[in-house]
Amino acid sequence: MTAAADYDWQNVEQALDAHGNAVLPGLLTPAQCRALAALYPDEARFRSRIVMARHGFGRGEYKYFAYPLPPLLDQLRHALYARLAPIANRWNQRLRADTQYPPELDAYLQRCHRAGQTRPTPLMLQYGEGDYNCLHQDLYGEHVFPLQVAILLAVPGKDFTGGEFVMTELAARSQRADVVTLRQGDAVVFTVNQRPAAGARGPRKVAMRHGVSRVRSGRRHTLGIIFHDAA
16 A cells, blocks of 8 residues: 555645546555455445435445444545645635634544534445446535545456546536546545635635446446545
């Protein structure tokens, strides 16, 4: 695993400011990816299973992990939050939002839990041939950390084809889509809801959504790390 401290976070921040997403190459090793994906059939690891078609979310399924999280996932969640909290705070300052995030994840989760958001949100997604994920935002309650992370556990071109990570940006007078290319073990950091963008009269809000294009063959597993818990 590549330690969070080993990335150039100034470049990550610049990419998030410009595009609303940034790639962390090789965050997990192939062995770590396989070990995490192998957890998917173990129901004792998860608190719930969602079949997307039943809710109009697309096709495929995902499972929310139960507490305690697997040690590697818990380590990633803490380490990445510590790097992303300063970026989130700067974004809120630019948008003149009052919320500021503590430097450590445990303090932020205590805030969520006091508001009744006590259910863990890290999840694993499984897609088969023909599956996809509609464009959406992962909000879950009053407290929303504005950045999250997805890590591709499968090997593109070998385990699956298609299934690209997609982001859209919608502003008052423009819209844009990004297709983010990932390899096994790569992570993408991206906007949950809104981000600041430069405007003629100062920073303005742009709305971001994310999804996954149709998987053409094989099976695709992804690990999702959301930092706020759910109500």
